[in-house]
Amino acid sequence: MSIKKSKELIFELSQAGRRAVDLPACDVPEATLESLIPARFLRKKPPSLPEVSQPDLMRHYTALSQRNFGVDSGFYPLGSCTMKYNPKVNEDAGRYPGFSLIHPLQPEATVQGALELLYNMEQYLAEISGMDAVTMQPVAGAHGELTGLKLIRAYHRQRGEQRTKVIVPDSAHGTNPATATVCGLETVEIKSHPDGSINLEALQAAVGPDTAALMLTNPSTLGLFESNIREIARIVHEAGGLLYYDGANANAIMGITRPGDMGFDVVHFNLHKTFSTPHGGGGPGSGPIGVKQELVPFLPVPVIVKDGGAYHLEQDRPLSIGKVHAFYGNFGVIVRAYAYIRAMGPDGLKQASEDAVLNANYCLSQLKDDFYAPFNRFCMHECIVTSKQQKQYGVRTLDIAKRLLDYGYHPPTIYFPLIVEEAMMIEPTETESKETLDAFIAAMRSIAEEAKTDAALITAAPQTTVVGRLDEALAARKPVVRWKE
Ligand SMILES: *Cc1c(COP(=O)(O)O)cnc(C)c1O
Numbered sequence: 001m002s003i004k005k006s007k008e009l010i011f012e013l014s015q016a017g018r019r020a021v022d023l024p025a026c027d028v029p030e031a032t033l034e035s036l037i038p039a040r041f042l043r044k045k046p047p048s049l050p051e052v053s054q055p056d057l058m059r060h061y062t063a064l065s066q067r068n069f070g071v072d073s074g075f076y077p078l079g080s081c082t083m084k085y086n087p088k089v090n091e092d093a094g095r096y097p098g099f100s101l102i103h104p105l106q107p108e109a110t111v112q113g114a115l116e117l118l119y120n121m122e123q124y125l126a127e128i129s130g131m132d133a134v135t136m137q138p139v140a141g142a143h144g145e146l147t148g149l150k151l152i153r154a155y156h157r158q159r160g161e162q163r164t165k166v167i168v169p170d171s172a173h174g175t176n177p178a179t180a181t182v183c184g185l186e187t188v189e190i191k192s193h194p195d196g197s198i199n200l201e202a203l204q205a206a207v208g209p210d211t212a213a214l215m216l217t218n219p220s221t222l223g224l225f226e227s228n229i230r231e232i233a234r235i236v237h238e239a240g241g242l243l244y245y246d247g248a249n250a251n252a253i254m255g256i257t258r259p260g261d262m263g264f265d266v267v268h269f270n271l272h273k274t275f276s277t278p279h280g281g282g283g284p285g286s287g288p289i290g291v292k293q294e295l296v297p298f299l300p301v302p303v304i305v306k307d308g309g310a311y312h313l314e315q316d317r318p319l320s321i322g323k324v325h326a327f328y329g330n331f332g333v334i335v336r337a338y339a340y341i342r343a344m345g346p347d348g349l350k351q352a353s354e355d356a357v358l359n360a361n362y363c364l365s366q367l368k369d370d371f372y373a374p375f376n377r378f379c380m381h382e383c384i385v386t387s388k389q390q391k392q393y394g395v396r397t398l399d400i401a402k403r404l405l406d407y408g409y410h411p412p413t414i415y416f417p418l419i420v421e422e423a424m425m426i427e428p429t430e431t432e433s434k435e436t437l438d439a440f441i442a443a444m445r446s447i448a449e450e451a452k453t454d455a456a457l458i459t460a461a462p463q464t465t466v467v468g469r470l471d472e473a474l475a476a477r478k479p480v481v482r483w484k485e
Pocket of ligand 1: 080081141143173175217246248249285287
């Protein structure tokens with residue numbers, strides 16, 4: 001007899017008539033579906049849903065949750081994603097009935113608290129970023145980018161200018177050029193300097209009367225601070241373009257410096273990264289954007305205005321680009337981020353950034369002998385090492401990432417940014433202790449040692465996970481969800 005693991009699909013556990021809950025007897029007159037819904041909308045036969053007992057249902061979902069890996073199960077140094085720990089008190093705030101049971105179509109007078117929270121959150125983000133106004137409507141970083149470029153386009157059009165080009169460094173996240181394309185603008189890529197910074201001559205050569213904007217991440221996706229940012233801003237502004245700040249890396253700068261002070265005209269935040277709300281798995285996110293004064297007239301409607309003691313949703317904004325999302329964005333995510341900002345306060349946010357930068361530099365300092373570090377200088381909140389030294393043993397970055405799974409770690413981001421060969425981008429975040437970092441560093445060093453002595457251990461990894469090494473393209477196209485022994 002084989003050892004029992006919870007491996008059946010829930011559909012296979014199904015027994016007709018079994019129920020996970022007993023509903024009370026109906027206390028209103030019963031009516032048939034046929035009498036309520038036109039026949040053409042009715043199914044020919046009932047959907048084949050699993051019918052299981054409550055323990056089976058619970059075990060099914062618990063087993064699924066244990067096959068997953070999240071910030072709550074372990075260290076998750078996925079660079080650029082800022083997988084910091086989400087304090088659970090934020091979840092309590094998100095679930096307050098006054099926030100979770102209201103409806104966006106309620107009259108304004110009955111949702112003043114929610115509007116006040118949105119209004120205050122706009123003020124906080126404006127202060128943190130050094131911008132003049134903020135909209136909470138976009139629901140992801142990429143959505144913030146789209147909204148931001150639409151604002152920039154509207155701004156140029158209003159001034160009677162045809163500007164069609166968006167300059168993007170080659171280190172940029174893929175969403176930057178994708179956004180430009182979706183916006184009907186053309187991407188001009190500029191090559192980074194070998195030290196990872198923007199090449200000022202290349203930028204100067206790229207700008208012109210057709211420049212709509214430069215999109216920049218600072219610190220960059222290489223984890224490096226762009227110290228020439230003032231000069232960069234001058235070059236772009238003198239050519240008549242605007243500066244867009246990809247705020248995905250804001251976790252490195254809170255309370256230390258502000259995109260508004262660096263010369264940026266539009267910034268997006270990823271609340272689900274920097275401000276500690278759940279993310280991953282395609283769940284709800286939030287990508288509010290902040291703008292300088294000249295772009296305020298174009299902000300999406302409605303705009304929340306404070307009039308005396310009351311909050312109103314202002315719709316009548318003739319230059320607005322319109323709506324970019326239903327209602328006011330992902331309100332539940334915003335509540336969680338608000339709770340986080342309030343709990344941290346200005347000093348706490350600054351300390352979070354300082355600790356994030358300290359943790360990344362600690363990792364870099366401890367790893368740079370065993371792994372190649374392409375940028376020999378201080379990093380910000382994330383660092384890059386590569387598998388260049390392991391290449392001679394036939395070990396690549398993908399292998400190291402898979403081997404980390406055997407050690408119980410979520411791997412760092414790999415093969416991004418694209419301009420670093422065999423990159424591993426490690427973002428420890430501020431919420432990890434020195435002991436956790438040391439254990440991760442020990443695992444990385446152990447893998448570096450294995451590469452020399454027993455490379456097959458690495459190239460055959462992972463061995464301890466539910467599934468081994470997948471043909472990833474095939475797995476995405478033809479997923480097999482059944483557990484195989
Ligand atoms: C995550 C990220 C984005 C996109 O943000 P989403 O919220 O995932 O849409 C853009 N740029 C950088 C550098 C990122 O890390």
